[in-house]
Amino acid sequence: MTTTSSNHWDIFCAVVDNYGDIGVTWRLAKQLANEFSIKVNLWVDDLGSFAHILPTLDPASHSQTIQGVTIKQWNQPLDLPYSPGAVLIEAFACELPDEVKTRLAPVKSTNPVKPPVWLNLEYLSAEDWVEGCHGLPSFQPNGVDKFFYMPGFTEKTGGLICESDLFAQRDAWQADSANRLSLFKKLGLSGIEQHHKVISIFSYETEALSALCQYWAKGSEPVHALIPKGRSFNSLQSLLPCDIDQLVPGQQLSQGNLTIHVLPMTDQQGYDRLLWSCDFNIVRGEDSFLRAQWAARPFIWHIYQQEDDYHLVKLEAFMRLYCDNLAFESAEGWRQLNLAFNQQRTDAVVEQWQNINSVGVDLLAHAKQWPIDALKTVDLASRLVQFVQK
Incomplete structure (x- = not known):
């Protein structure tokens, strides 16, 4: 029987255009934590830009919990410990740290730890090809499948971020x-x-x-x-x-x-x-x-x-x-x-x-x-x- 080391989710976000990428991932992290009671770690490489849309964030703090989400400073190389959970999301094809990808490889033993479900959260698009690509696996060199998760406007896509209320x-x-x-x-x-x-x-x-x-x-x-x-x-x-x-x-x-x-x-x-x-x-x-x-x-x-x-x-x-x-x-x-x-x-x-x-x-x-x-x-x-x- 295989088990995951933890039920938490990790989301990695590289801030590209000041507020867009982090805006999407912050909304998603909050909703997962508050509506689904999921423990979420949100790893962000630019806390300074993030603080513009989250004034209570302390850019000098490497780890802090706000609105149920643990926000972690993502430095290169990674200087905070990463422990694989149930799900790993790389937002918008950001390049995951080598330390993370190394930890994803399945461990061959009598009681192996199951790697997390690895997802690449893509940008929102209304184009027709999105339906055909949503959910497709991509085999990675470390032996783990990465799935493409495609937000979209049809029932055959990943849907749209919207809080229940x-x-x-x-x-x-x-x-x-x-x-x-x-x-x-x-x-x-x-x-x-x-x-x-x-x-x-x-x-x-x-x-x-x-x-x-x-x-x-x-x-x-x-x-x-x-x-x-x-x-x-x-x-x-x-x-x-x-x-x-x-x-x-x-x-x-x-x-x-x-x-x-x-x-x-x-x-x-x-x-x-x-x-x-x-x-x-x-x-x-x-x-x-x-x-x-x-x-x-x-x-x-x-x-x-x-x-x-x-x-x-x-x-x-x-x-x-x-x-x-x-x-x-x-x-x-x-x-x-x-x-x-x-x-x-x-x-x-x-x-x-x-x-x-x-x-x-x-x-x-x-x-x-x-x-x-x-x-x-x-x-x-x-x-x-x-x-x-x-």
């Missing part, structure tokens, strides 16, 4: 309009009234953002753009009265009918509530991309640019799914808006923004129904636990 929390928050004004006040944002249009922006650099801001400034209604210090502001230097590094959270920059608010960094729950409180969200990466969908608000996905414009293939795959039950005029307007933003076509992005205003009610209704259709009652963590059990 998230939609109920969101609906309760959005049912009381006072919540959003209370949040804005808490964030140090002033001058926002209930009828004003509020847009959150978390994008990469793009001239399309500058074009939209200039359009909003000349528009007939007040628009508030909520932007954290970071890459989005790199596209807006011409609109700023100071250098980007001189911006401070809570600062307001007004031009015409546009007010840009410099957002403070917030934890994940705070970011979710921010998305719930805005009329429109512009997001990037994977974590904020999915959370914008769960917010039940219209959004633009600024996807990470890849060679030969392969990112546009990924974008088109998602848009086909998202627009499946959306009326043609609304679907085409939203699709063209996303393409124009990602292709930095300044005139087109302004034109398409004007076009979607005429179908705003339709887009909002679709945004509210989409999370229900996309989740298909089973979230990623639940499917992951079932996969491991099988």
Whole structure:
């Protein structure tokens, strides 16, 4: 009979784009610990970046437990002991330490220790090939199979990260309009009234953002753009009265009918509530991309640019799914808006923004129904636990 040395799970995450990779793995680790009572060790190579979305984290501490998850500093070489558990997850094909891979090799004895279920958690994609690759094993030189776990939007994939009570929390928050004004006040944002249009922006650099801001400034209604210090502001230097590094959270920059608010960094729950409180969200990466969908608000996905414009293939795959039950005029307007933003076509992005205003009610209704259709009652963590059990 073979046994595992422990029932705990280990997740390794290399922080690549500041918040995206660690954002996903932190949400997964929390859900596994809190909803499935699994002991989770989350190994992270950059606690400094992690602390931006988890303010209670001490970047100087090599091991600490927060919200039921033990967070460990992953140094090279590994300087904390690793003991194989029931499951080992390498997030987004990060390269596991040699010390870990060595410990995975099956021990040949009269009572061998069973190696953990070894998974490579891949990036979320709506492309068709994901179904065929999900769950496939890959034999490794150390004699252990590694399985590809592919998050996705269909029942033949690994599913989507979503806490069991998230939609109920969101609906309760959005049912009381006072919540959003209370949040804005808490964030140090002033001058926002209930009828004003509020847009959150978390994008990469793009001239399309500058074009939209200039359009909003000349528009007939007040628009508030909520932007954290970071890459989005790199596209807006011409609109700023100071250098980007001189911006401070809570600062307001007004031009015409546009007010840009410099957002403070917030934890994940705070970011979710921010998305719930805005009329429109512009997001990037994977974590904020999915959370914008769960917010039940219209959004633009600024996807990470890849060679030969392969990112546009990924974008088109998602848009086909998202627009499946959306009326043609609304679907085409939203699709063209996303393409124009990602292709930095300044005139087109302004034109398409004007076009979607005429179908705003339709887009909002679709945004509210989409999370229900996309989740298909089973979230990623639940499917992951079932996969491991099988």
